[in-house]
Amino acid sequence: MRKPLAIALVAAVPLVAACTENTRGDDSGSGDARTVSVTSTDDACDLSAVDAPSGTLRFKVTNDGSQVTEFYLLGEDGLRIVGEVENIGPQLSRELVVNAPAGSYVTACKPGMKGDGIRADFTVSKSDEEPAVSADDQQLVGQALKNYQAYVQDQSDQLVAKTQQFVELYESGRDDEARALYPEARVHWERIETVAESFGDLDPMMDAREADLEEGQEWTGWHRIEKDLWPPATGYTPLTDQERATYAEDLMKNTETLDKRVQRLTYTVDQIANGSRGLLEEVATGKVTGEEEIWSHTDLWDFQANVDGARVAYEGVQPIVEQKDPELATTLTARFAALQKLLDAQRTDTGFVYYDDLSQDQVQQLSNAVNALSEPLANLTAAVLS
Numbered sequence: 001m002r003k004p005l006a007i008a009l010v011a012a013v014p015l016v017a018a019c020t021e022n023t024r025g026d027d028s029g030s031g032d033a034r035t036v037s038v039t040s041t042d043d044a045c046d047l048s049a050v051d052a053p054s055g056t057l058r059f060k061v062t063n064d065g066s067q068v069t070e071f072y073l074l075g076e077d078g079l080r081i082v083g084e085v086e087n088i089g090p091q092l093s094r095e096l097v098v099n100a101p102a103g104s105y106v107t108a109c110k111p112g113m114k115g116d117g118i119r120a121d122f123t124v125s126k127s128d129e130e131p132a133v134s135a136d137d138q139q140l141v142g143q144a145l146k147n148y149q150a151y152v153q154d155q156s157d158q159l160v161a162k163t164q165q166f167v168e169l170y171e172s173g174r175d176d177e178a179r180a181l182y183p184e185a186r187v188h189w190e191r192i193e194t195v196a197e198s199f200g201d202l203d204p205m206m207d208a209r210e211a212d213l214e215e216g217q218e219w220t221g222w223h224r225i226e227k228d229l230w231p232p233a234t235g236y237t238p239l240t241d242q243e244r245a246t247y248a249e250d251l252m253k254n255t256e257t258l259d260k261r262v263q264r265l266t267y268t269v270d271q272i273a274n275g276s277r278g279l280l281e282e283v284a285t286g287k288v289t290g291e292e293e294i295w296s297h298t299d300l301w302d303f304q305a306n307v308d309g310a311r312v313a314y315e316g317v318q319p320i321v322e323q324k325d326p327e328l329a330t331t332l333t334a335r336f337a338a339l340q341k342l343l344d345a346q347r348t349d350t351g352f353v354y355y356d357d358l359s360q361d362q363v364q365q366l367s368n369a370v371n372a373l374s375e376p377l378a379n380l381t382a383a384v385l386s
Contacts, residue, residue, distance in 0.1 A: 045109030055129030190305030
């Protein structure tokens with residue numbers, strides 16, 4: 001579990017977020033009321049303003065602390081992720097660009113990338129600059145939204161069904177069958193991971209990795225069960241039957257809650273574009289490093305599923321991009337294909353090779369292909385809304 005830009009809950013107008021790469025230094029803003037400078041340190045999160053007019057907001061985030069940090073713009077409830085930038089190293093800067101309607105928000109810096117962060121209220125007042133999509137694109141946009149909503153709902157339905165099968169196998173002690181189904185069930189989570197992660201309460205309970213646990217946080221969800229199915233050789237006490245039942249039932253309950261919430265979601269075209277980029281960030285920060293499935297080493301199933309989701313989201317808006325930026329569309333299509341070719345080379349009759357069986361050269365090739373795709377994909381939202 002990482003925390004990429006999440007697709008927000010139902011909104012009446014588009015809500016856009018995009019970010020730039022790490023750079024050294026930071027200019028502190030141009031005097032524009034929609035440009036906010038953010039200075040993150042180990043114990044503070046200082047903003048140059050706590051309010052702004054609606055429209056395209058630009059948060060210029062500089063890390064003056066000693067730890068890697070993140071910056072979030074959250075909904076009024078403090079849970080819904082409107083936009084984020086993560087992995088901001090010390091003395092580096094990144095930008096978060098958000099097209100935000102009027103309303104109440106919460107900002108947060110997260111030194112060390114853990115905990116609730118250093119939070120403050122932020123207000124966006126109504127102005128004449130509101131998010132909009134050209135009327136000429138409405139037919140293409142309408143089809144993209146319809147298709148993506150159907151895709152997410154279908155993947156959520158399949159996640160419920162496969163999770164039910166998985167927990168029944170796990171509770172009954174049929175571990176070989178549970179191990180075989182584990183990566184297949186998680187495929188449906190990974191394909192819509194940016195949507196699932198938009199629910200800030202559910203994601204930590206369902207997909208937290210042991211290495212990312214906060215002090216005192218109870219470990220539940222997929223990876224807690226993963227460790228029990230693929231236990232370390234020493235120093236591990238297997239779960240009892242009652243503990244297995246508790247964790248299995250908790251995972252199933254949260255999966256059903258997720259499905260109910262997903263069925264109520266609608267999307268905007270910019271959210272689809274940002275979801276594509278967010279899924280590639282998931283690959284770059286967890287899957288390509290082998291950190292996601294540390295016990296089972298089934299990372300390539302997750303890797304493929306994130307790529308599937310990113311590609312489906314891109315293809316949904318591809319006709320719009322082909323009209324507005326045909327060169328970008330050509331580049332993205334080619335780079336998706338190049339990454340897929342590398343993944344296909346690691347397929348087996350039962351799925352993929354285990355991640356710890358890859359050579360260092362193979363891992364590097366995958367990493368290079370992810371980076372090559374991520375660079376132009378960062379421009380997708382801007383192209384869709386241009």
